[in-house]
Amino acid sequence: xxxxxxxxxxxxxxxxxxxxxxxxxxxxxxxxxxxxxxxxxxxxxxxxxxxxxxxxxxxxxxxxxxxxxxxxxxxxxxxxxxxxxxxxxxxxxxxxxxxxxxxxxxxxxxxxxxxxxxxxxxxxxxxxxxxxxxxxxxxxxxxxxxxxxxxxxxxxxxxxxxxxxxxxxxxxxxxxxxxxxxxxxxxxxxxxxxxxxxxxxxxxxxxxxxxxxxxxxxxxxxxxxxxxxxxxxxxxxxxxxxxxxxxxxxxxxxxxxxxxxxxxxxxxxxxxxxxxxxxxxxxxxxxxxxxxxxxxxxxxxxxxxxxxx
Amino acid sequence: xxxxxxxxxxxxxxxxxxxxxxxxxxxxxxxxxxxxxxxxxxxxxxxxxxxxxxxxxxxxxxxxxxxxxxxxxxxxxxxxxxxxxxxxxxxxxxxxxxxxxxxxxxxxxxxxxxxxxxxxxxxxxxxxxxxxxxxxxxxxxxxxxxxxxxxxxxxxxxxxxxxxxxxxxxxxxxxxxxxxxxxxxxxxxxxxxxxxxxxxxxxxxxxxxxxxxxxxxxxxxxxxxxxxxxxxxxxxxxxxxxxxxxxxxxxxxxxxxxxxxxxxxxxxxxxxxxxxxxxxxxxxxxxxxxxxxxxxxxx
Numbered sequence: 001x002x003x004x005x006x007x008x009x010x011x012x013x014x015x016x017x018x019x020x021x022x023x024x025x026x027x028x029x030x031x032x033x034x035x036x037x038x039x040x041x042x043x044x045x046x047x048x049x050x051x052x053x054x055x056x057x058x059x060x061x062x063x064x065x066x067x068x069x070x071x072x073x074x075x076x077x078x079x080x081x082x083x084x085x086x087x088x089x090x091x092x093x094x095x096x097x098x099x100x101x102x103x104x105x106x107x108x109x110x111x112x113x114x115x116x117x118x119x120x121x122x123x124x125x126x127x128x129x130x131x132x133x134x135x136x137x138x139x140x141x142x143x144x145x146x147x148x149x150x151x152x153x154x155x156x157x158x159x160x161x162x163x164x165x166x167x168x169x170x171x172x173x174x175x176x177x178x179x180x181x182x183x184x185x186x187x188x189x190x191x192x193x194x195x196x197x198x199x200x201x202x203x204x205x206x207x208x209x210x211x212x213x214x215x216x217x218x219x220x221x222x223x224x225x226x227x228x229x230x231x232x233x234x235x236x237x238x239x240x241x242x243x244x245x246x247x248x249x250x251x252x253x254x255x256x257x258x259x260x261x262x263x264x265x266x267x268x269x270x271x272x273x274x275x276x277x278x279x280x281x282x283x284x285x286x287x288x289x290x291x292x293x294x295x296x297x298x299x300x301x302x303x304x305x306x307x308x309x
Numbered sequence: 310x311x312x313x314x315x316x317x318x319x320x321x322x323x324x325x326x327x328x329x330x331x332x333x334x335x336x337x338x339x340x341x342x343x344x345x346x347x348x349x350x351x352x353x354x355x356x357x358x359x360x361x362x363x364x365x366x367x368x369x370x371x372x373x374x375x376x377x378x379x380x381x382x383x384x385x386x387x388x389x390x391x392x393x394x395x396x397x398x399x400x401x402x403x404x405x406x407x408x409x410x411x412x413x414x415x416x417x418x419x420x421x422x423x424x425x426x427x428x429x430x431x432x433x434x435x436x437x438x439x440x441x442x443x444x445x446x447x448x449x450x451x452x453x454x455x456x457x458x459x460x461x462x463x464x465x466x467x468x469x470x471x472x473x474x475x476x477x478x479x480x481x482x483x484x485x486x487x488x489x490x491x492x493x494x495x496x497x498x499x500x501x502x503x504x505x506x507x508x509x510x511x512x513x514x515x516x517x518x519x520x521x522x523x524x525x526x527x528x529x530x531x532x533x534x535x536x537x538x539x540x541x542x543x544x545x546x547x548x549x550x551x552x553x554x555x556x557x558x559x560x561x562x563x564x565x566x567x568x569x570x571x572x573x574x575x576x577x578x579x580x581x582x583x584x585x586x587x588x589x590x591x592x593x594x595x596x597x598x599x600x601x602x603x604x605x606x607x608x
Contacts, residue, residue, distance in 0.1 A: 026431055128562075144573055
C-alpha cells in the first residue's frame with residue numbers, strides 16, 4: 001500500500017511530498033496528445049463542419065446549412081445502407097459469438113494438440129483484410145474458384161456472390177473467418193480467469209458438464225462477452241476493405257453498407273460534404289456503442305490489471 | 310520455434326483487482342468439451358481449406374488452376390507465379406511498407422510512452438482527461454475522419470507521400486498503445502518509485518531505468534500491433550496516396566487483382582508473398598502478440 005506520509009513537506013512549500021517527488025510533469029504527455037488530436041480529434045470536428053457544406057474536393061467547401069442532413073434522412077440509399085449495416089452487424093455477432101465462445105472455452109482447457117491447433121486458428125489474424133478479401137474473391141469465383149467444386153457438396157450455390165443475400169452472408173463469413181481467432185483469444189483469456197473451485201464445487205454437487213457450462217462458465221464470462229460483442233459490433237459497422245474488394249457494394253447496392261456508401265459518395269462521386277455527413281452519422285453510432293462499452297465493461301475506472309489493457 | 314521460451318509478461322505484480330490466475334498446466338477438465346472439441350475440428354477445416362488452396366494454387370500453372378480440381382495437390386509445382394509477382398515491382402511495395410511500418414512504430418512508441426507514464430504517475434485532472442480521450446479514441450473509426458484527413462493532408466502538402474500514410478496510421482494506433490502501456494506501467498510497484506525518489510532520481514531517470522525496462526512486455530506488444538496496423542492498413546493508402554512510387558503492399562495487392570485479372574495463381578502468389586514477412590515476425594514474437602490480445606478480454 002502506498003500512502004505517503006508528508007515527510008518532506010517542510011520549509012514553506014519549497015519541496016513537495018515524497019509521494020510527489022519524481023512524478024513526471026504533465027507536459028511530457030503534451031506532444032502525444034497534440035499529435036493524436038491533430039490527426040484524430042480535429043478531423044472529427046472538421047468532419048462535422050464539412051457535413052454542413054458542399055465540397056467537390058477541388059474548390060473550397062461552401063456552407064449549405066442543413067442540406068446534407070435533411071438529404072440524409074430522406075435518402076433511400078442511406079436508409080438501405082444503414083439497414084444493411086445493421087443486418088451485417090447482427091449476422092456477424094450471431095455467427096461469431098457462439099463459435100468464439102465455444103472455441104475459447106475449449107482452448108482454455110488442457111487438450112493434446114491444443115497449442116498446435118491454437119497456432120493454426122491464429123493464422124487468419126496475420127493476413128491483412130485486403131489479402132483475405134482477395135483470397136475469398138478468388139476462392140468464390142463461380143468459374144474458377146474452389147466453390148465450384150466444394151459448393152454443391154456443402155450445399156452452397158457456386159454463384160453465391162451473385163445473389164444479394166449470398167453476398168452479404170459471404171461478407172459476414174469472411175469477416176468472421178478473419179476475426180474469429182481474436183475473439184477466441186478474448187474468451188480464452190476470460191475462461192482462464194474463472195476460479196477452478198467453482199467447478200470443483202459444482203462437480204461435488206453433481207452438476208454435469210452442460211449445467212456447469214450454463215451456470216458457471218457463461219455467467220462468469222459476461223464481462224468478456226460484453227467486450228467481445230462491442231468490438232464485434234464496432235468492427236462490423238466499419239467493414240470496408242472486404243466490401244470494396246469482394247463485392248464493390250453489389251450485386252446492385254445489396255452490400256452497400258455505410259462505410260462503402262461513404263467511400264463511394266466521397267471518393268467516386270466527389271460529393272465530400274455529403275460523405276462527411278454519412279461519416280458523422282457513422283461515428284455517432286460507434287461512439288454511442290463505445291460509451292456503452294466503457295460503462296458496461298468497467299474500462300472507465302482505469303483498473304485494468306491484466307497484461308495488455 | 311524455440312525462441313519464445315521466455316514468457317512475455319512475467320511480472321504480474323500483485324494487482325489489487327486481479328483474480329488469481331490459475332495455471333493452464335493443471336487445468337480442470339474443460340467443459341462443453343465434446344461439442345466444442347468437435348466444433349474446433351470443423352473450424353479447423355474452415356480455416357485450413359482456404360489456406361491450403363491459397364498455397365497450393367499459387368504453385369500451379371494457370372491452366373491447371375483454372376481447369377483442374379482446385380483442391381488437388383499441384384502435380385507439377387512451379388514458382389513461375391512468384392516470379393511474375395516479383396517482376397511486377399513487388400519489392401518496392403515491400404520496401405515502402407517496411408518504411409511505413411518502422412516509422413509508425415517509432416512515432417507511436419516515442420509519443421505513447423510518455424503519455425502512458427504521465428497517466429499512471431500523476432493524479433492531475435488533465436492527465437486523467439487525456440487518458441479518457443484516448444480511451445474513447447479506440448472507437449473512432451478511420452472512415453469517420455478520412456474525408457477531413459484528405460483535406461488536411463492536402464493542405465499540409467503531404468498528399469501522395471509516405472508521410473500521408475504514416476502520420477494518420479500512427480495516430481490511430483496510439484489509443485491502444487496508451488491503454489496497453491499504462492496497463493503494464495500500472496503494475497510497476499509504487500515502492501520502487503519511492504525508493505528511487507529517495508535516492509534522488511529525476512522523473513526522467515525513473516522512466517528510463519524503471520518504468521521502461523519493466524514494461525518491456527507492453528512495449529513489444531505495442532510495437533507489434535502498430536507494425537501490423539501499418540502493414541495491413543488499406544484505407545489511408547487508398548485515399549491519401551496515388552502514385553506508384555508511394556504504393557504500399559495492400560494497395561499493390563489490390564492493383565495486382567485488376568492487373569492480373571483471371572490469373573488467379575499469380576494473385577494468390579502475391580498474397581502469399583505479402584504474408585511471409587508477417588509470418589516471420591509471428592514466429593519470433595508469438596507470445597507477446599497472443600498475450601497482448603488475450604489481455605483485451607481481461608475483465
